[in-house]
Amino acid sequence: MDLYEGLPEPVAKAWERGLTSGRAAMSRRRLLKAASLAAAGSTLAACGIPPAAGNNGGDGPEDTPDHSREEKVLNFANWPLYIDVDEKNKKKRPTLDRFERESGIKVKYVEDINDNNEFYGKIKPQLAAGQDTGRDLVCLSDWMAGRVIRQGWAQRLDPAHLPHAVTNLEDRFRAAAHDPGRQYSYPWAGTACIVAYNKKATKGKKVTSVTQLLEDESLKGRISMLTEMTDTIGLTMLDMGVDSERFSEDDFEAAIARIQKAVDRKQLRRFSGNDYMDELNSGDIAACLAWAGDVVQLQLDNPDVEFAVPDRGYLFGTDDLLVPAKARHRSNAEALIDYYYQPKVAAELAAWVNYICPVTGAKAEMEKIDKELADAPLIFPDEKMIAKGKNFRPMSAKEEARYEEKFSKLIGA
Amino acid sequence: MTAVAPPSPSGPASAGAAPPAGKDPDGAVAEAGAGRARRGLTPYWLLLPAGLWLAVFFVAPLFYQASTSVQSGSLEEGFRVTWQFSNYTDALGTYGEHFVRSFCYAAVATALCLFIGYPLAYMIALRAGRWRNLVLVMVIAPFFTSFLIRTLAWKTILSDGGPVVGALSSLHILDVTHWLGLTADDRVLATPLAVVCGLTYNFLPFMILPLYSSLERIDTSLLEAARDLYAKPSTTFRKVTFPLSLPGVVAGTLLTFIPASGDYINAQLLGSPSEQMVGNAIQKQFLNVLDYPTAAAMSFILMALILLMVSVYMRKAGTEELV
Numbered sequence: 049m050d051l052y053e054g055l056p057e058p059v060a061k062a063w064e065r066g067l068t069s070g071r072a073a074m075s076r077r078r079l080l081k082a083a084s085l086a087a088a089g090s091t092l093a094a095c096g097i098p099p100a101a102g103n104n105g106g107d108g109p110e111d112t113p114d115h116s117r118e119e120k121v122l123n124f125a126n127w128p129l130y131i132d133v134d135e136k137n138k139k140k141r142p143t144l145d146r147f148e149r150e151s152g153i154k155v156k157y158v159e160d161i162n163d164n165n166e167f168y169g170k171i172k173p174q175l176a177a178g179q180d181t182g183r184d185l186v187c188l189s190d191w192m193a194g195r196v197i198r199q200g201w202a203q204r205l206d207p208a209h210l211p212h213a214v215t216n217l218e219d220r221f222r223a224a225a226h227d228p229g230r231q232y233s234y235p236w237a238g239t240a241c242i243v244a245y246n247k248k249a250t251k252g253k254k255v256t257s258v259t260q261l262l263e264d265e266s267l268k269g270r271i272s273m274l275t276e277m278t279d280t281i282g283l284t285m286l287d288m289g290v291d292s293e294r295f296s297e298d299d300f301e302a303a304i305a306r307i308q309k310a311v312d313r314k315q316l317r318r319f320s321g322n323d324y325m326d327e328l329n330s331g332d333i334a335a336c337l338a339w340a341g342d343v344v345q346l347q348l349d350n351p352d353v354e355f356a357v358p359d360r361g362y363l364f365g366t367d368d369l370l371v372p373a374k375a376r377h378r379s380n381a382e383a384l385i386d387y388y389y390q391p392k393v394a395a396e397l398a399a400w401v402n403y404i405c406p407v408t409g410a411k412a413e414m415e416k417i418d419k420e421l422a423d424a425p426l427i428f429p430d431e432k433m434i435a436k437g438k439n440f441r442p443m444s445a446k447e448e449a450r451y452e453e454k455f456s457k458l459i460g461a
Numbered sequence: 462m463t464a465v466a467p468p469s470p471s472g473p474a475s476a477g478a479a480p481p482a483g484k485d486p487d488g489a490v491a492e493a494g495a496g497r498a499r500r501g502l503t504p505y506w507l508l509l510p511a512g513l514w515l516a517v518f519f520v521a522p523l524f525y526q527a528s529t530s531v532q533s534g535s536l537e538e539g540f541r542v543t544w545q546f547s548n549y550t551d552a553l554g555t556y557g558e559h560f561v562r563s564f565c566y567a568a569v570a571t572a573l574c575l576f577i578g579y580p581l582a583y584m585i586a587l588r589a590g591r592w593r594n595l596v597l598v599m600v601i602a603p604f605f606t607s608f609l610i611r612t613l614a615w616k617t618i619l620s621d622g623g624p625v626v627g628a629l630s631s632l633h634i635l636d637v638t639h640w641l642g643l644t645a646d647d648r649v650l651a652t653p654l655a656v657v658c659g660l661t662y663n664f665l666p667f668m669i670l671p672l673y674s675s676l677e678r679i680d681t682s683l684l685e686a687a688r689d690l691y692a693k694p695s696t697t698f699r700k701v702t703f704p705l706s707l708p709g710v711v712a713g714t715l716l717t718f719i720p721a722s723g724d725y726i727n728a729q730l731l732g733s734p735s736e737q738m739v740g741n742a743i744q745k746q747f748l749n750v751l752d753y754p755t756a757a758a759m760s761f762i763l764m765a766l767i768l769l770m771v772s773v774y775m776r777k778a779g780t781e782e783l784v
Contacts, residue, residue: 096528096532096539096540096541096542097529097532097534097536097539097540097753098539099534099536099537099538099539165748165749166748168748169747169748198537199536199537268646269645269646269648269651270621277749311734311735314645314733314735316733316734317650317651317733318651318732318733318734326616327616330617330622331621331622332616332620332621332622332650445535445536445537446535449535449536449750449751449752452749452750452751453750453752455749456745456746456749456750457555458734459734459745460733460734460735460736460741
């Protein structure tokens with residue numbers, strides 16, 4: 049029992065004195081300190097972030113209670129400049145207003161997605177904790193939509209509520225690698241990552257390929273690429289003759305190394321999100337990677353801005369609508385998706401946003417609105433244009449983390 | 462009959478959030494006998510809001526962060542505490558350059574702020590007369606718009622074809638800065654110069670205001686006395702004004718240096734990939750790579766380094782009694 053058991057009497061007494069009243073005595077303060085440190089250690093160890101649920105087929109139409117009947121509202125998060133607005137009154141959104149009138153559902157439309165990763169960082173804590181994010185419908189790029197679906201944080205949509213969408217979705221969008229059979233997501237628009245340039249800033253020179261971006265001395269310090277890894281790396285790989293739909297680890301490394309060389313030579317000014325548009329407009333950026341729809345919109349204001357579809361292909365992707373787990377108004381969200389899959393509505397939307405329209409029959413409707421736009425290859429691509437568009441192959445979680453790490457080192461952090 | 466209790470100097474020890482203990486640590490008014498017990502508890506009640514605030518928004522997050530920094534795993538498998546201290550060494554190994562760069566930029570920006578801010582604060586405090594309030598408002602005015610907007614404005618001001626770059630270029634100043642490695646070719650944006658200028662601009666008011674408040678408190682009769690004793694203006698400044706303003710200098714440099722070294726907006730908007738600071742690296746680790754442990758470890762390293770530098774600085778500046 050005693051620490052000093054078996055010791056000679058005087059020694060034991062000395063020990064006892066020393067431990068209870070000497071310098072080595074465990075004073076109350078010290079005891080508290082030790083206890084709190086121990087507690088801190090064990091609580092620290094008890095922390096941790098649980099794994100994402102994984103897509104176990106749950107969260108189907110029957111799993112999350114749907115409050116659409118009682119609450120005629122829909123919270124819709126989208127990217128800026130990604131919906132039609134009235135020319136005279138920018139607060140009015142013709143197609144969306146019509147949806148509200150027809151369905152009686154009040155839509156709270158918020159343009160709060162500026163960057164896939166940033167937005168993911170914003171909603172992830174709630175998703176991971178199994179809470180409602182406050183958003184019933186969000187628009188994410190395909191690879192990010194894939195991640196959310198993979199983690200089991202998307203609700204399965206009910207095809208019975210989506211008659212138009214099921215019939216009118218263009219065939220080539222159906223076999224999406226990140227959501228086979230479109231159980232969880234429907235495209236809002238298709239995107240094309242291409243090369244854009246400002247004629248005035250390049251002094252009339254055409255810029256038509258990634259090679260030229262990375263190597264043309266006259267563009268030194270005046271080019272930018274995108275912070276979206278799939279777009280920047282994908283387009284660079286296509287330029288190197290690698291198929292972005294089936295690349296290897298070495299191909300990825302080679303693309304990184306190639307861009308790194310340009311960064312080291314200070315050829316690149318910066319990696320940007322959607323904000324490249326201002327600089328392309330002013331000419332601070334002479335040439336850059338850009339999203340086609342943005343450039344078409346920019347051209348309306350600035351005739352110096354041009355774009356080129358690289359001969360070796362462009363990077364094709366989709367921005368998908370999906371319903372996050374635990375969102376309260378799934379049926380309302382499905383109603384909105386279905387509404388936008390009516391050819392007439394889709395044509396109106398496409399005429400304004402200028403992105404690739406995923407809806408069959410919209411081209412015929414567009415001819416009634418604007419003949420020229422119906423022939424625009426970047427809204428309704430023809431066979432040749434479709435063949436040039438390549439997707440970025442889906443990645444496993446491990447691959448994605450590894451690639452993002454390498455890419456983020458490349459872009460300077 | 463009723464003895465008036467002597468005021469008990471039980472001023473609460475300043476607890477982080479409390480302002481630096483000033484002239485009157487306890488404004489306690491003497492109360493009569495019965496109130497004594499209650500008064501004994503009053504300081505603690507007064508501390509409660511700040512204490513709760515600190516517990517919820519400082520201690521708890523710090524604790525959580527400490528835990529995250531020694532975890533391992535991935536988002537999909539979950540993160541578990543494995544006491545993986547290699548997160549720290551890995552972060553330092555990979556991002557050492559970013560740490561050094563952050564502190565260099567922050568130090569240069571702080572020095573520039575002091576250089577620009579001191580004369581201005583001096584002018585406002587001792588020479589501005591009836592213009593004082595107006596000038597002060599002008600110093601604070603930029604705060605009426607958001608930090609982000611102000612930084613974005615610099616992009617327009619410094620744009621390649623803009624008047625500033627044109628003027629600097631025709632005066633051949635850009636040739637000098639190019640030679641010094643501060644700018645590249647004929648542009649200012651996306652260079653170290655732009656980032657340091659942005660930092661200086663954004664944190665200048667944090668330097669001016671403490672400087673002003675300590676200069677303004679100087680008893681002018683001391684300056685007159687110095688003159689009476691035949692001190693030259695420069696000697697007066699060196700021997701009287703500057704030493705008396707030291708609290709402001711220390712507070713100003715701290716308020717500038719600490720946020721500037723953690724800043725990431727300026728490097729993001731005004732810099733190129735080679736000017737990224739540690740804040741950018743942490744942000745990318747957290748949001749893009751989703752490697753929370755490394756991001757947490759980097760934040761801790763940043764805090765520790767700042768703490769270390771600040772304590773060395775305070776000791777050197779000999780101002781222990783001031784803060």
